[in-house]
């Protein structure tokens with residue numbers, strides 16, 4: 038939530054900041070703003086409610102002097118609505134200092150009351166302006182931005198990344214982080230700061246991940262890092278593995294369209310280097326075998342789509358490792374008294390690696406003695422750094438707010454993990470692992486087949502259904518989390534009421550929702566694997582059909598049993614049951630995108646949402 042960027046170097050800063058904000062806009066798009074120290078040594082600031090395009094238009098119509106040091110912010114509103122006044126940056130110290138913030142300052146009310154009592158006036162309703170005035174006040178007292186930050190950060194409770202520039206220190210951007218992300222981009226005679234590497238990947242792929250409770254000051258030629266007490270500290274270096282082109286739309290109508298088309302590649306890249314001649318070997322998991330032998334329980338924790346990936350993963354992990362698995366929404370996990378100990382492995386899943394609820398669950402688990410492993414798509418992110426181990430998904434940058442290619446990559450990574458642990462614990466034989474490995478390797482081509490064969494059909498269907506007000510999704514077994522994923526995508530993209538149910542649960546209540554014409558997607562499991570499960574789902578279809586539902590079936594090629602009861606049939610290639618979700622979710626991603634497009638909605642930036650949810 039909220040994207041921040043900082044720049045210092047020889048370039049004009051405005052184009053760099055605006056390009057960075059464009060890449061970070063997925064983090065929030067309620068307002069955007071920039072501040073630069075201009076060549077006359079004065080702070081210039083412009084901020085506007087609305088998407089970045091509004092700010093750009095304003096800057097084009099009324100250009101602002103430029104300079105070589107600046108900060109930029111794209112906001113997801115928490116405290117105060119999406120107005121010009123509440124947009125960042127916030128000015129302080131007689132408009133000589135500009136500050137931006139990502140996170141929530143939980144004790145802002147008390148701090149604000151103290152500042153008001155001292156005579157400070159506030160121009161916004163944000164918690165962030167409190168930090169601006171506090172840093173401004175300390176700057177007046179000390180004349181040094183780094184010291185001013187040091188004197189303020191320990192007074193702030195909650196989560197924050199702060200960046201500031203002061204006109205009396207041109208050529209310096211100072212930042213601090215606690216529980217919110219901050220990375221440094223290292224250039225030649227220039228340096229960058231960003232919420233993530235997308236902010237600067239166009240200029241450099243050499244990066245440093247700023248640690249928890251660190252203060253950083255960048256100048257064109259140096260990066261200084263200290264802890265909050267001022268002691269020298271180090272940030273973790275890493276190379277960004279993708280280039281700027283990967284985060285561009287590249288001719289697609291939307292990032293989401295591009296990312297759905299990249300689902301085959303996301304799976305292929307997540308497998309790459311981890312299967313050799315049928316042998317599964319995940320280098321990141323090497324050295325953890327004693328742990329995998331020792332555990333007696335796994336808890337998967339995540340939010341949203343990542344949690345649905347976890348629910349699919351549960352089936353694979355339990356089947357192949359015989360270790361019991363629970364899946365917990367991260368925001369629920371630490372607010373009860375979960376039973377965990379050193380024999381519990383917490384597997385967190387997060388595309389961004391910054392989801393605050395998931396991060397807090399991981400921290401809680403570690404503090405209570407459990408071991409932690411993260412499945413993450415973003416290098417240098419906080420959650421993997423706070424975990425004992427990480428398996429990266431290699432889906433590439435996911436920009437659209439709705440998670441798609443990361444989802445199939447997360448399931449793939451969970452399957453690799455499950456097979457690895459199964460081999461270590463002796464619950465999967467070498468021959469079985471090789472067979473599953475072959476199946477995994479076949480998936481990218483099968484996803485491509487779904488895209489080639491069904492995309493046009495599904496888009497047509499979505500177009501016909503543009504006026505639909507409610508859609509239901511049914512699945513059993515691994516199809517159940519996919520039903521919920523299909524419903525989530527439709528809610529967040531097309532603003533349509535949608536629910537995913539376990540098909541067996543239908544007769545316990547939800548069937549009352551069925552009335553003539555009600556569209557229902559049904560995920561039909563393969564009859565080749567379980568005739569019983571298949572027949573139960575076919576019965577469920579008949580039950581809803583008898584009550585007038587319009588039935589859209591997702592079934593494997595050749596399954597003729599569904600034909601008499603389906604209004605539409607979407608086909609997926611044959612796959613082993615545990616791998617089916619990676620194929621059956623693809624039509625649902627296409628459908629949600631198609632319906633949102635048919636309604637004329639912005640599929641990349643749906644209302645009220647942000648990609649990276651860095652507040653609890």
Ligand code: M6R
Pocket residue numbers: 340341342343386387388389390391392395438439440441525526529648649650
């Ligand atoms: O970055 P994460 O994977 O931790 O994000 C978790 C959820 O916020 C995310 O999956 C969200 O539900 C998506 N918007 C769904 O498309």
